[in-house]
Amino acid sequence: MPLDSRPPTDPASTLDARFRSAIHAVSQRDADPQIRPSTNPAFGDYQANAAMSLAKETKGNPRELAAALANAVDLAGIAEPPVIAGPGFLNIRLESSFIVAMLAAMDNASLGVGVTNETHAVVVDLCGVNVAKQMHVGHLRATIIGDTIARVFERVGRTVWRENHLGDWGLPIAMTLAALRRANVDLDQLTLNQLNSAYRTAQLEGRSDEAGLAAAYATGAGPHRIAELLAQQMSAGAAIVDAKSTLLRLQGGDAEVVAAWEKIITCTMREVYASTATLNAKVTAEHNRGESFFRDRLAPVVDGFIKAGLAKEDQGAIIVPFADRERPLLIRKSDGGFLYATTDLAALRFRTFDLNGSRVIYVVDARQRDHFKDVFDAAALIGWDRTKDGEKAEITHLGFGTVLGKDKRPLKTRSGENFTLKDLLDEAIERGISEVTRRAQDPNAPTHSLSATELARVGRAVGIAAIKYADLSNDLTKDYVFDLDRMVAFEGDTGPYLQYAHARIANMLAKAKDSASDIASANHAVAEPAERALALHLLRYPQMILDVTRTLETNRIGAYLRTLAELFNAFYQSCPVLKSEDDTLRRARLRLCGLTRDVLHDGLSLYGIEAPERM
């Protein structure tokens, strides 16, 4: 099934097809019927908005056209005859039997989500950690957003490559290695804190860039950039000489330096994997493909651009100029060294060609927007935006906003350091565990019988859900204020709210005396308004996922699930399930509950959020 085809269990798919033929019959046009869920339940379940825009094109009367469509459309067994309203809206109320049939069709392991026959891979650049640096809140976003994007594509059957493009090569790493050696640190006992402080020391000691400063003046760079370079100039030292010789030894494969290099990578990644595991993000050693992987592909990148006549020398550096803008892309420094743009070009070519990716998604800080635009445009110039079999790849920079503190400035600790991810996760988990434990004191709580270990497991899941949901359910491109108190309040629009709805259903289903086969053979309950609203929303799940594969807007998942949980809670309030004496009604409601539970569970899994059975 192609990815752009409509889910067969979604009523909007059927309505779209029927109205499309009606439009063709009436006007000989192939136009979008503009089927939308009704804005108000009083209007019906769906509305077709095509009459207005179609009338504009044909210079006809919108209400007359709407009437003609209502007359021409065949909705037998699907919906009642459409009702014309306002300037030309067509309001549609579905037959209950049709809703029940669609629910039955999606109520299986697939949940109505089809598997694509697209065989090209999806490549997701995520996490993006640097060796010798602790993960901070920026890495939180790159990791969990990337993981969610990957999960969504996996859900529709795509082959997905998670690429952790870690910064494990080049002068910064060599400077750190040199600093560690000068400090006589035993690398076998190395802690990440030691490593991190060595990295910062090395950065301070080694910053100097005369060529850069000269070029900055010559090209009229911004004052900010020049001030930055001047500050670096102040602290030039012998450290840079030491670092450069270390870099040469590393590049030359010197056994001693390479061994030290591997040790600092191991040290860094130990904590990275601990954090990704805590976050329930699938980022492990198998996803590592850092800068060092591309080290032998950098010179060929530059050669390739030169041979293609796309690059030229400028002030000793090699640049790729663009026709539509002043700013060129620098791919080799005047001292012969390569830059991150060079590595990114090598990596992009690897992703489209070697990994055969027709969709390449970079989950990286939005501030790198211009950089990626340049890299993508340069790749397009030379034709590296094509898969192995020549298909044009869709390459996207999914730039996320900055995490801010309550003061609206980038999040820092009291002392001005970046917030480490670990501290943040530890605090969220602690809050989750204490909250779950507190509630378990109540003898009537479903969690009362759980052991401390089990409570800790649930509390952990709750705390992590709070953080992940708060991040993933916002517009990714915007900055957001990180307020842990608000996130772990567990009331209102939160991850735990969704988990709670799920746990209620799971607990109810566990208590049900009806056999699984009795429930499975019942028709889903749709008679009551609360049931019907819940049912209609369940049917939109597959289309929601397809929308996310197109837009990469992970907040749509959160919005969908929140509405689902709200509709379920409203249903739960007004429609007794286990208390229903009538066997048919009870089983019908249990079946609706079961499907809701499955969709909630599946949806939460796209966020990598656990759904405990009790909480």
Next chain:
RNA sequence: GUCCCGGUAGCUCAGUUGGAUAGAGCAGCGGCCUUCUAAGCCGCAGGUCGAUGGUUCGAAUCCAUCCCGGGACGCCA
């Protein structure tokens, strides 16, 4: 200076790509538990959608010009 991204309720944010009366959650006020889990539900109050003009049956959404905030702008990544 050039370019990019934002501005929606007191606060934090949605708004299904131009549709009907702009929605949630916090915070505030008022109801609902001898419990199918109150981490919930129902109600009240809260808005010149940054500003002005334009496009049209119809604009928070599209176009233009301003205002405010943030970011990027050649040898760091």
